[in-house]
Amino acid sequence: MNATALLAGARAALPFTPGIAVAGALVGSLALRTGLSGLEAAAMSVFVFAGPAQIAALEAIESGAGVVALVAIGLVINSRYLAYGAAIAPSLGESSPRERGVLAYLLTDTAFAVSAGELDEMEPAQRTRFVIGAGVAVWVAWQLGTAVGVWVGAPDPAPAVLAISIPLLIMGLVVPRLASTPERLGALAAAGVAVFLPGIPAIWLVAAVTGTAVGLTAGAMR
Helix, strand or coil: CCHHHHHHHHHHHHHHHHHHHHHHHHHHHHHHHHCCCHHHHHHHHHHCCCHHHHHHHHHHHHCCCCHHHHHHHHHHHCCHHHHHHHHHHHHCCCCCHHHHHHHHHHCCHHHHHHHHCCHHHCCHHHHHHHHHHHHHHHHHHHHHHHHHHHHHCCCCCCHHHHHHHHHHHHHHHCHHHCCCHHHHHHHHHHHHHHHHCCCCCCHHHHHHHHHHHHHHHHHHHC
């Protein structure tokens, strides 16, 4: 992979990495309070690598949910990545299956937000690598933050605060970058539910289902 494009993507995401590391530390601390071991909490951040889905899964674990419920929660909450992928796919240009596979793992809210408006200005061969570079920066910050939360400790993670701050981050970073009105309406609906109704059970699942329903309805009405 061309290192220039990778570094450019990492630099674009760099301003967001301190906040991402802090959120990772709080999620790592929350995982311990939920009953996970340090190794399990770290593995969760590696294999799931999705803040909202991890918070929802930890809340579900604490309430005694089973494996099937956890998988369903993760799939629904992370369904927004389908919109991200559809939004940037036409701009990716020349990329190998391996690069697209790596990108599928590293595409996050932040990586999408910093990349979506920049890709069309780049050479086609650089575009996928730019997004991967942004994703790597986010990944490193999240894993380091989780490690700090697990092995060093972090203040009380206050799940309600995380439940509000992460949707606000998504709303501010991502919504302006989505390509179509239905996608934007769906993202706004999901974030609005998570922000204004944080106390209801399974809030992440409710927000994700609401956002999906609004987006599909808006698309059908066009």
